[in-house]
Amino acid sequence: MKLLRYGAAGTEKPGLLDADGQVRDLSAIVSDISSETLAAGALGALSAFDPQTLPIVENVGRLGPCVGNIGKFICIGLNYADHAAEANLPIPAEPIIFLKANSAICGPNDTVLIPRGAQKTDWEVELGVVIGKGGKYIDQADALAHVAGYCVVNDVSERDFQMNRGGTWDKGKGCDTFGPVGPWLVTRDEIADPQNLAMWLDIDGQRCQDGSTRTMIFDVASLVSYVSQFMSLQPGDLISTGTPPGVGMGMKPPRFLAPGNIMELGIERLGTQRQRVEADR
Template identity: 65%
Template sequence: MRLVRYGDAGSERPGLIDDDGVLRDLSAHVADIDGAHIGPESIAKLAAIDTGSLPKVDRSPRLGPCVGGVGKFLCIGLNYSDHAAETGATVPPEPVLFTKATSAIIGPDDTVRLPRGSKKSDWEVELGIVIGSAAKYVDEADAERHIAGYCVINDISEREYQLERHGTWDKGKGCDTFGPIGPWLVTRDDVTDPANLSMWLDVNGKRYQDGSTATMVYKPAFLVSYLSQFMTLHPGDVISTGTPPGVGMGQSPQVFLKDGDVMTLGIEGLGEQRQAVVADR
């Protein structure tokens, strides 16, 4: 299933995209697409619905973040061997973990706002994991059953704040609007191999990232198991799993986002995003 949240920011309604690409309303069956409603039993009930009986949404509304009420927005750094190489880094012996503020979360086509004074804001198309059931000390072999599904994430990053202003990466990662999520939450049963999906990102029509989750070092099941050793993963938590090469920091000369730019990005089977970039004054 392709689950969505649609409508004005802060008042999104639950929906799904049917096999014909039509948006249908799920409000009669579920209050929201959030941690309370994406567990295995809830997903099974939604899957049993005759989609043809659901009301069509005839207009083309805004799509919000594909999961609401995110508790933790966890991110993995340097998780693609080819991206690590382009930045001059080595793949670490354990996953690099950082967080993005949940206030960074926006819809897949919402406006990205560069923070005041930003000169090195960058893009990163990433595979997102959405947790469906609580995971604590889970083995890798059992980890997949805790995943509700997958989505597209743009892990936008202010490189000066991240790398040059001391301390952790978080202040360059968690700026407002720096976490577009969606358009859809694709349930786990509809993603045959999350470690073999093509992914891409363009800026102003120029292709910068053209990669695959196949070069991911630490795979989704491992990441869920690994993170669950340090903290309980709760339903609705989101894990952003790293990016392939082609980020602005890796260009020669380097290229960063500016007012008026437009990013488009997507992952095979998980949909596409489009964000206009505006600089805060």
């Protein structure tokens, strides 16, 4: 299934994308595609419905984040071998974990705001992993059973804040609008191999990132297991698993976002995003 949320920010309704690309309303079945419904086992109930029997949404309008009330927004740094080489950094011996503020989360096509004082705002297309079954100390062999599904994430990053403002990555990662999520949550059963998905990102029509989840250093199963050693995972938590090469910081000379830029990005079978960049006033 491809599950989504549509409508104005804060009042999104649940929907499903059918095989013909039409959005079907799920409001009569679930109140939201959220941490609460994932915890209640809603995916199993939704899979029993024939999409053709659900009402078509004629005017979808805005798409919201594909999961509402995301619990923890957990990110993995330097998780692609080719990105680590681009950054001239050693391959990590263990996954690097940091958190993005939940207030960074926005819809897949919402405007991205460059914060005041920013100098080096960058882009990162990433595979998002949504937890459907909670747990801690999860065995790697069982880790994928804890995954509800996958989505596209743009881990927007202000490199000057990240690198030069006291040594903690979070300052450059958690600004408002720095976490577009969606367009939809693709359930685990539709993605047989999360380690074989093409991914890309364009700035103003120019291809900047062109990679694949094949070059991940730590795969999805190992990341879910690893993160659960340090914090319990709950339904609705989101793990953003790192980015392939082609970020602005790694270009020669470096290139960063400016007001008016258009970011377009996507992952095979998971949909696409499009964001206009503006200055935060």
